[in-house]
Amino acid sequence: MTPESSTESRLPSLRRARLRDLRHLLLFAVRRLVALLVTVLVGVYLTIVVANMGGQVDELRLVQIRSEVVETVRADPAFFDMPGEERNALVERQVALEVERLRLDQPFVVRSLDYLQRAMSLDLGRAEQMHSDRGSREVRDIITERLPATLLLFGTANLLVFFTAVFAALRLSRHYGSALDRTVIALAPSSAAPGWFYGIFLILLLAFLFPLLPAGGMVTAPPPENRLEYAASLIRHMLLPVAAMFFSSIFVSIYSWRTFFLIHSSEDYVEMARAKGLPSHRIERRYILRPALAPIITSFLLMLIGLWSGAIILEQVFNWPGLGSLLFQAIGHRDTPVIIGGVVIFAYLLAATVFVLDILYALLDPRVRIQGGRR
Amino acid sequence: MADTLLKVEDLALHYRTRGGAVRAVDGVSFDVKRGEALVILGESGCGKSSLARALMRLLPRNLAHHGGRVRMGDTPISELSDERFRREVQWSRMALVMQASMNALNPVVKVGEQVAEPLRELKRWPRRRALERAAEVFQRVGLPLDFMARYPFELSGGMRQRAVLAMALVAEPELVILDEPTSALDVLTQAAIMNVLKELKRDLGTSFILITHDVATSSELADRVALMYAGELVEACSAARFFGEPAHPYSRLLMKSVPRLHERERPRAILGQPPSLLDPPTGCRFAARCPERFARCEASPPAFVPEGGTGEGAAESRHRVRCWLHAPSRGGEHG
Numbered sequence: 009m010t011p012e013s014s015t016e017s018r019l020p021s022l023r024r025a026r027l028r029d030l031r032h033l034l035l036f037a038v039r040r041l042v043a044l045l046v047t048v049l050v051g052v053y054l055t056i057v058v059a060n061m062g063g064q065v066d067e068l069r070l071v072q073i074r075s076e077v078v079e080t081v082r083a084d085p086a087f088f089d090m091p092g093e094e095r096n097a098l099v100e101r102q103v104a105l106e107v108e109r110l111r112l113d114q115p116f117v118v119r120s121l122d123y124l125q126r127a128m129s130l131d132l133g134r135a136e137q138m139h140s141d142r143g144s145r146e147v148r149d150i151i152t153e154r155l156p157a158t159l160l161l162f163g164t165a166n167l168l169v170f171f172t173a174v175f176a177a178l179r180l181s182r183h184y185g186s187a188l189d190r191t192v193i194a195l196a197p198s199s200a201a202p203g204w205f206y207g208i209f210l211i212l213l214l215a216f217l218f219p220l221l222p223a224g225g226m227v228t229a230p231p232p233e234n235r236l237e238y239a240a241s242l243i244r245h246m247l248l249p250v251a252a253m254f255f256s257s258i259f260v261s262i263y264s265w266r267t268f269f270l271i272h273s274s275e276d277y278v279e280m281a282r283a284k285g286l287p288s289h290r291i292e293r294r295y296i297l298r299p300a301l302a303p304i305i306t307s308f309l310l311m312l313i314g315l316w317s318g319a320i321i322l323e324q325v326f327n328w329p330g331l332g333s334l335l336f337q338a339i340g341h342r343d344t345p346v347i348i349g350g351v352v353i354f355a356y357l358l359a360a361t362v363f364v365l366d367i368l369y370a371l372l373d374p375r376v377r378i379q380g381g382r383r
Numbered sequence: 384m385a386d387t388l389l390k391v392e393d394l395a396l397h398y399r400t401r402g403g404a405v406r407a408v409d410g411v412s413f414d415v416k417r418g419e420a421l422v423i424l425g426e427s428g429c430g431k432s433s434l435a436r437a438l439m440r441l442l443p444r445n446l447a448h449h450g451g452r453v454r455m456g457d458t459p460i461s462e463l464s465d466e467r468f469r470r471e472v473q474w475s476r477m478a479l480v481m482q483a484s485m486n487a488l489n490p491v492v493k494v495g496e497q498v499a500e501p502l503r504e505l506k507r508w509p510r511r512r513a514l515e516r517a518a519e520v521f522q523r524v525g526l527p528l529d530f531m532a533r534y535p536f537e538l539s540g541g542m543r544q545r546a547v548l549a550m551a552l553v554a555e556p557e558l559v560i561l562d563e564p565t566s567a568l569d570v571l572t573q574a575a576i577m578n579v580l581k582e583l584k585r586d587l588g589t590s591f592i593l594i595t596h597d598v599a600t601s602s603e604l605a606d607r608v609a610l611m612y613a614g615e616l617v618e619a620c621s622a623a624r625f626f627g628e629p630a631h632p633y634s635r636l637l638m639k640s641v642p643r644l645h646e647r648e649r650p651r652a653i654l655g656q657p658p659s660l661l662d663p664p665t666g667c668r669f670a671a672r673c674p675e676r677f678a679r680c681e682a683s684p685p686a687f688v689p690e691g692g693t694g695e696g697a698a699e700s701r702h703r704v705r706c707w708l709h710a711p712s713r714g715g716e717h718g
Contacts, residue, residue: 024532026532185444275486276481276486276487277488277489277490279441279481279487280481280488282441283439283474283479284473284474284500284501284504284505284550285470285473285475285501285505286501286504286505287469294489294492295489299489299490372491373491374490374491374536375490375536
């Protein structure tokens, strides 16, 4: 056997390895951050170009400004007895002022960079036609007013689906082939229909045939003053949409997670852990869940990304004042600032999520951390 | 016999399949002495790996039957409950190096931690002490100590195999079962691993069961050889006897199929296929491929009996054969 002393003196190499890991991790984080910022920049710029139709929206806007100015000048009694030429000059002056204010005299490329800079610094500007429920024309107000509603509804439903599915799947993978397992597999095709489809039936059943729950909206009108009552009303309104989303995806989620866990529990190292005589809870935690954690977290965060955008049809069916319907309306109104604002916020949230994901991945999987840092 | 470490009688492992029960291990008996290396030879699909699993109680989901008596020293380990077996025998007295150990290490846990894990989990050793013991076995199998802080993907195949070996040795088991430990490695790495095994056998006094299909590799380590065919042992004897003058026709054909460097004779293949384990033949399982078969072979199965008849000391003899040619009395009933 080796003398104890030599073993002792070489064990601290474990600590050195931890330092090495940390350095790799930092390097990796910085590199990913830069890459993500560039991605957001490109994404937002493309949206600006597309949403302005390469500057054509500004031509429309010019026409609109002129007609608005003409209209106000003509309607204003103060200018009724002004001579035609003078009035035209006034219109020209007003239009020029407005053009200068909006910097429409600059070429689109310059303005697009201007928009980009403002968008990136979250200065989202004012909407063309839309306004928030409180009457604000600020895009930021319009969006922040809708965001909590979307997050609340979709967050509740998706978190519920995610955790139920993962834990149920873990159970099923332990007893795979059982009657319950086969039932879940048989029910998986139920997810072929989207949430709003179930929503329609739920509304029909529980709001009209048996009027137990509200058919739509977020709270009763007028909203209750009392906080507790407000929360109770909110929950009552959330029940149906959450149930619709839950049923539309729960079975297929359990099914796919169960298959995922089955694949991961047939790895050689799991078999080896069994041979080692490790207790089954330890095998499950350290040999099945731990190596599989990276993909689990990925799908969790991808689900979170999905939350940021809401869902257009479901929000319409349940008359839910969320981001999905907002974006739909903005597209209908060709309200460029609102569209761009929505995309900018989405891009930032997406990038932040991906960054968190990258870091978590690196923490969880040494293959990402070490090779990623080395490259 | 006091120095018998492992005594296996009538070990069986059957799998349930759509077509019926597959009798992968069907009444296998053998023993291993302390410090001895037993090689279990056999072609693919003969049930070698299932034998290792049956011993370690690594039972599959589609288990149809698991039976037999296994004694380890004075402990009848086949009588123990699963929980007691796990606590008292598995890994601490009997460890397994599995086939395909390229992937036998958890990809997200440092190698040193994995090697030390059995001590921490099964023997409740503190982390520091377990890691120090792991460092000892690292040196023993020829792994540099700084590999303890690495992850499996940073190790080459040969190094990974050594790490798995270190893991098997860490709790100082009396018996290590090696299931095809070198089959995924290139020839040079194979030789290096075999050398490590020889050193371990010399220095530690551990018993080994080496399961392999590779006659040449097995001859390096073997004290004794047991040849497996279609779920049964057909011959068990000393390595010298097996590699020199085996008794069973299958053993003899097998030895002739091995290419040799200094002999004129060309290797000869054994014709035919092994029988299906779903429905093995009623007589001798090798009969269909045996050049020396006679009427009796296909009629009734030969027993696994001491070679050389019923003379004095035959029962004590550790050379056993399953063949009518070597039955105690050719005219008598089998058994």
